[in-house]
Amino acid sequence: MDREPVVLYVEDDVNSRKLMEMLLKRRMKLKHVTILEDSQNFISNMQALDPKPNLILLDIHMLPHNGFEMLAMLREMSWVGDTPIVALTASVMNEEVQRLRNAGFDGCISKPLEIEDFPDTIARILEGERVWRITS
Template sequence: MSNYPAILYVEDDARSARIMKMLLTGTMNLQHVNIFEESSDFIERVEALSPQPDVIFLDIHVKPYDGFEMLQMLRAHPNYRNVPVVALTASVMNEEVEQLRVAGFDSCFAKPLDIDQFPDRLQRVLNGEVMWYILS
């Protein structure tokens, strides 16, 4: 099991969450994978994580706080200001992607998730690359 990277994923769709879990802990053999199925007490729960996340994936249509609100909370927090935050969403019409970009997400991965490309893309995000190529 690999200790790095520690990953947080916020996703309220149980199937999408399960796919990500199988990919990260199964295929990629990562040890520190946390999934929140809703976003209440979001920052408090992120602060309680050990180890702290190296990268955060956010679904956009989450309650009570949506992806944009969670991003704002993270960016307002000194510990998470520079953690890569990736939108993982099925809303990938151009307008919506532009909103994500303007809001300050570091990257966007489209659903359906390309699980074959995912390990490489994750590495690139961790290296500080910004990826808006959502066509695959």
């Protein structure tokens, strides 16, 4: 890893946020973790981010903008480039994953999370691997 992971996570479910915060900050001890609880003012929130993330995790079922809309907005931003944007969702039926792939997500991590494997998964994604981790 050339630089330290800078993670952005957008999630409206409070328990999921709490869980991820523990995972990312406590377990993985990442310094740069931004967790947004809704998608309001998404564009201005993104512009305000500093440093810019090198991994973006998006929940899909959100308001006012869902994961697909956020993805589309991110793809418009020049700094995003090839920053991996990964869906973190409980909607993991084949047709739903198919929609994620078609929309242009770089990967998918399913809920419930396998927290033992999670750091490894993140590392692989940061190395450019496309992870479609769909487990029962």
